[in-house]
Amino acid sequence: MTALFRGLLACAAVALATSALATPAPAQPPATSSTQPAPSGTGVITGRVLDRGSQQPLAGAQVVLIGTTRGTLTNDQGVYRIAGVPAGAHPLRALRIGYAATSQIVSVTAGQTTTADFGLNATAVTLDVVSVTATGNTIRQRETGNTVATIAPTTSELAAAGNITDVLNSRAPSVYVQQASGSTGTGSRIRIRGANSISLSNEPLLIIDGVRANNDVGDRQVPGGGPATNVSTAGQVVSRLNDLNPEDIESIDVIRGPAGVALYGTAAANGVIQVTTKRGRAGRTVWSAFGETGSLKQTTDFPSNYGALGTFASNGRRGPCTIDSRTRGLCTVDHIVSLNPLRDNSPFRTGERFSGGGSVSGGTERTTFYVSGDVQREAGVQQTNNDRRTDFRANVRADLRDNWNVQVNTGYVGDRLQLPVNDNSVLGLLSVALLGRPLSRDSLSGGFFSGFTPDILENLSIRQRTDRFLTSVTTNAQLLPWLGAAGVLGLDYFNQVSYQAIQPNRVGFGDLPQGSADSDPMQNYNYTAQGSLNATFHPSASLTSTSQVGGQYSRVTFHGTNAFGAVLTPGTSSLSGTSARFAVSEFNTDNVLLGAFVQQQLAWRDRLFVTGAVRGDRNSAFGQNLGFVWYPSVNASWVLSDEPFFPRVPGLSSARVRAAYGRSGQKPDFRNAITYYSPYAVRVSGQEVGAISFANGGLGDPALKPERTGETEAGADLGFLNGRVSAQLTYYTKRTDDALVQLPVAPSVGSVAQRFQNLGSLRNRGFEVQLSGKLLDTRPLGVELTVGGSTNDNELLNLGAGVSPITFNAGAGAVQQHRPGYPAGGYWAVPYTFADANHDGMIARSEVTAGDTTVYLGNPLPRREWQLTPAVTLFQRLRVQALVSHRAGYKVYNLTERYRCVLGNCLAIADPTAPLADQARAIAAAVYGTDAGFVEDGSFTKLRELTFTLSASPRIARMLRTSAASFTVAGRNLWLSSKYTGFDPEITSTPGSNFTSADFLTVPPVRTWTARLNLTF
Known part of the structure; x- marks a missing residue:
């Protein structure tokens, strides 16, 4: 810790050196005109x-x-x-x-x-687009050998997006955002260029204004420490990424892999999402305001619950008669009953959305400011799904001297969220509706399972209160004509409390009639301190040398408690009102990172760039026998079209080739490398005495290393028709080594069953392409088009010598496995065949033949995807823009329909007119226990967004006493085309997990329409 403390002081010294070393000059008063x-x-x-x-x-x-x-x-x-x-x-x-x-x-x-x-x-060519680097400086695309996707959301795109994950969804190749459900306030799964890790998170690193920010997904946010909360929604989770207010975003840079993120060090192997918030500009003060209202509607055509009544030959009685019983000659169907509680007694409401706010920005050449605030209210399609948010941001930049500036950014979000219980819960809304039995007493309650009507379930909800602050201080100084300095100090802090109170005698299931209370507060601190020096020399008129050196200190601390009590006093809602079955636990995380980096770039005539860099990290989560870990990188970019020898090809206006290699890593989870113990009370000679045992997961490996991912990418950027059309082509291949794998421990050790070791390796490779341009640019009509796409081939190369495939999500007749030679998390099940041998239009169990062993069925993440964004502008006033998304090459486990069929209430098990393939998969699951038929092709095409924006003419704007005004109508999730037989191929009941994926009683995405008015004064 002494070395880490010294490192912190060193980083802080570099960050503050701008004050001590700035070139002496008398302080200047604020500039008010160019004549000063x-x-x-x-x-x-x-x-x-x-x-x-x-x-x-x-x-x-x-x-x-x-x-x-x-x-x-x-x-x-x-x-x-x-x-x-x-x-x-x-x-x-x-x-x-x-x-x-x-x-x-x-x-x-x-x-x-x-x-x-x-x-x-x-121009549509991106060679001169500027992005922010790991050192806090800016760089043009032409200067780097790796690709960076820059997303700058427009006001019309914000009208269609409810949160930042909507802003990211389908905007750039290889950036896969999975919209897991239709519940307001829930998170999404994000993968960039596939999945790199078996056991660690595959979510990207999030950086906001230079500060490493919390990007946890789920209600289990204690690395290596177990669940952070007893309060569970049974599936859907909350993403901290969505705390960021899209209205305050200037731009988002997505660095897709280690070839471009080596200087970010440990934690950047999954890519980096780097957010820059809005700044003020010198000039007149600009006031902006917006108001938005809209509706949310559940438009899914939910299936009915079926039951077949028939007479049994053995006793002449009438009762449930499935296709299996009928084909075996046990009964004869004379009546089919169906109920559809989600249609006939729909518990869904039309949700509402409202948001409004404003900003003010401006300043002088010396000082600029941006201040904003807004509120958001959203009522989801379920009664127990509501969200209230308040956001505030203040960004101020000041030139303290002509060669020294300081930027202070501060943001706050207060979120009050209510989530329903859904997904894998017997008391979820879709559970009680889709598992209802028409031939039982369920029919007396409208078809809801065991009489659990929606009004009863309204007593079950989880409330979450979050307050989050993010502050950063960024400084830049030109110490000498050839020497610059930059520094960042920042803190990302959030306080979150999840709680649930179930009043007694409201829900008649298990122990719920007694009532209970949960309260799970947690606090998380992310500290960042970084400093760097930048030296630029011109050895010759054609050659420029840029050298950078710096260091970084990062610390993440977490503290959380779980408290539970049962037998709640009626009318109370706190733990103090409970009197039985008390349980309490506490979790702590303290992780420290110290990094140092150096980078050298040579630029030849602003057309050929070669850059080499290395970063070394030491992390408290590494094993005690491990020192610094080094991450090298090298990249080159050559703008061929600037060379005199480049042939003049008709229509081709620019051409660049590029290549990059880099390594990055992921630290082990907290305490994975540490052996620690838990206290126990044992009886010795009739008396209780204290004892200790290895804690769960507490047998650490002192040699534990970070997972390390190396990536090579190469490609070309082309411009056509004087820059009106651009094309970007990329090939990448990356490999993760030293992947953490859990191995079993001998039972004689004690309570520990497994521990992590660095054994595995994975590979991802694929292609990316993006085409964009202005196809027509005239005053009456403008046409723009952007097309992007990517492929990803994921393969688990090995798990270590003698390690058996890892099986998970094995609760039914299909499983997911990590098996070498196949994609990580692939689906496996026993295959079956069928044939209607007697041509009676029904499938009997004798007509279904099951295999002897499991086979590979497919991978859980798409292998191919593309996005299409057309836009049409009429008379420079009306703009119509759409976003179409297509994903293919993956499977979805339709666990909802599997359960319905096994329980005997799906169409395929009751109606002889059902498709034979549906009958066969239901028989195979019920009789042979294989769910191979329910692992379906998840390929789909979706109209994700459609916006209509009308901009006011200058005359109308003056009538409104504004400088600019626009009105936008936007729709989201408007159309879906897929062969998938479930509700929506994007949904999953476990979005917070790495690979576990199944459509299991999850509320599908809703259709939204919003109307938004933007005014500028």
């Missing part, structure tokens, strides 16, 4: 940035002195100003998303103001 005199020996650069075609000013364009950290953004009039520029000739660059960057040499005279204007051409 410059300090002696320096001058001022000012000018405008315009759209070259329309000659309209471009707000938010970035103007930077090449090779330094000095730069600024243009205001609403496209004007910029950079003060304190040393006298001499300087290369200056202007760039903005959607435009090609332009550079020029500007000669600065001491004490004078130099004007440099820019005209930028619109």
